Amino acid sequence: MTYVIHGATGAQxxxxxxxxxxxxxxxxxxxxxxxxVVDGARLVxxxxxxxxxxxxxxCGAEGVFVHLPMVSEEDRQTYARNILAAVREARPARVVFxxxxxxxxxxxxxxxxxxxxxxxxxxxxxxxxxxxxxxxNLLMPYAIDTVRERNALPYPIRADxxxxxxxxxxxxxxxxxxxxxxxxxxxxxxxxxxAVTGPDLAAAFGTHLGxxxxxxxxxxEEFRAGVAPLIGDGPAVDVAAIYQAMSALPDxxxxxxxxxxxxxxxxxxTTVQWLADINL
Numbered sequence: 001m002t003y004v005i006h007g008a009t010g011a012q013x014x015x016x017x018x019x020x021x022x023x024x025x026x027x028x029x030x031x032x033x034x035x036x037v038v039d040g041a042r043l044v045x046x047x048x049x050x051x052x053x054x055x056x057x058x059c060g061a062e063g064v065f066v067h068l069p070m071v072s073e074e075d076r077q078t079y080a081r082n083i084l085a086a087v088r089e090a091r092p093a094r095v096v097f098x099x100x101x102x103x104x105x106x107x108x109x110x111x112x113x114x115x116x117x118x119x120x121x122x123x124x125x126x127x128x129x130x131x132x133x134x135x136x137n138l139l140m141p142y143a144i145d146t147v148r149e150r151n152a153l154p155y156p157i158r159a160d161x162x163x164x165x166x167x168x169x170x171x172x173x174x175x176x177x178x179x180x181x182x183x184x185x186x187x188x189x190x191x192x193x194x195a196v197t198g199p200d201l202a203a204a205f206g207t208h209l210g211x212x213x214x215x216x217x218x219x220x221e222e223f224r225a226g227v228a229p230l231i232g233d234g235p236a237v238d239v240a241a242i243y244q245a246m247s248a249l250p251d252x253x254x255x256x257x258x259x260x261x262x263x264x265x266x267x268x269x270t271t272v273q274w275l276a277d278i279n280l
Contacts, residue, residue: 001062002026002042003179004092009036011136012067012098015172017041023176030057048079054086061092063179067100068111070235076111084118095119095126096178098171101133104187127178130189132252135167135274138201142226144280147209152216153202156223156243159215161198164191164254169277170268177264188263189254192270204271208280220244 003020007013008029020027021040029041036043046053048069058064066083068076087095097119102112119126138144138153146154157163174190198215206213218226224240231239246252260266269277 001060001093002028003063003065004028004030004044004057004061005041005065006030006048006067007069008038008041008043009033011168012100012171013065014038015168016065016175019172019176020179026062028057028061048082051082051085051089054082055089058086058090058092061090063094063096064092065096065098065175066115067098068102068115070100070231070239072234073111073238077114080111080115080118083115084122087119087122087124091124093125094179094182095124096129096175097126098129098131098175101131104128104130125182125185127185128187129171129174129178130187130254131166131171132164132189132191132254133166135165135271138205139278139280140227140230142223146216147205147213151212152214153198153205154216154218154222154226155198155201156218156220156240157198157246159198159217161246161249162195162251162253163197164189164193164195164252165201165271166191166268167274167277169274170260170266173266173268174260174264177260177266181264184263187258188260189258190260190266190268191254192268193254193256193259193261195251195253196271201271204275207272208275220247 005013005017008017009031027041029038029043030046032047034045046057099112104113104116106113116128146152202213202215220240220243224236228236
């Protein structure tokens with residue numbers, strides 16, 4: 001039996017593939033690029049747009065890792081329906097879904113919420129990993145170039161806004177643990193606790209780089225302009241809207257009772273540890 005990993009060549013899937021392969025697990029890497037090379041995994045070409053392709057990939061799987069790509073909400077809704085149809089048909093032993101920070105409250109709607117609710121209705125063993133914000137966001141050129149050139153870390157949150165940041169490496173650790181502990185179901189929050197602020201992040205960058213780095217709050221519109229060349233105008237508008245809504249919240253901290261720290265015994269990396277691990 002094998003573990004089927006979506007986005008195996010991307011930022012979220014690749015660390016999961018690497019962690020499973022390092023643990024000696026059989027891994028099937030799903031990708032839309034038939035010419036991709038994924039170390040430690042068998043390559044299967046399949047996309048979220050085809051229920052038949054997904055069903056064939058999921059059949060006989062010990063575990064499936066899914067996350068929704070950053071595309072239009074209409075496409076995300078379609079992908080969520082296709083994943084659920086394939087899970088119902090193929091009946092993999094276990095599914096772990098990362099929300100990638102999207103809300104899963106049915107009252108708020110959205111594709112991630114639909115997928116989380118739908119997985120519960122399939123009767124298949126599953127868990128939902130809920131990160132808040134990714135540390136890798138800070139590596140986007142608009143941010144890391146400013147750190148290097150101007151000794152400032154820009155991000156669209158208030159300086160006093162605590163966040164339980166997590167890295168893709170932390171998510172991979174949680175996903176692998178959840179594959180091994182099928183009795184743990186429901187929501188598992190992954191992120192630093194206590195939550196840290198923008199100035200805390202800047203100080204960590206300064207410690208790692210050996211210089212003083214200041215935190216620079218920017219507006220969601222400035223953020224949109226900075227990321228649009230990387231993710232496209234439409235997704236950039238959607239993400240900027242999320243940060244605009246976030247500005248009205250007191251924090252983005254995980255709750256300790258459903259944290260990976262409590263449920264899995266896994267402590268996410270500090271920002272300094274993460275910077276060292278990625279060899280920035």
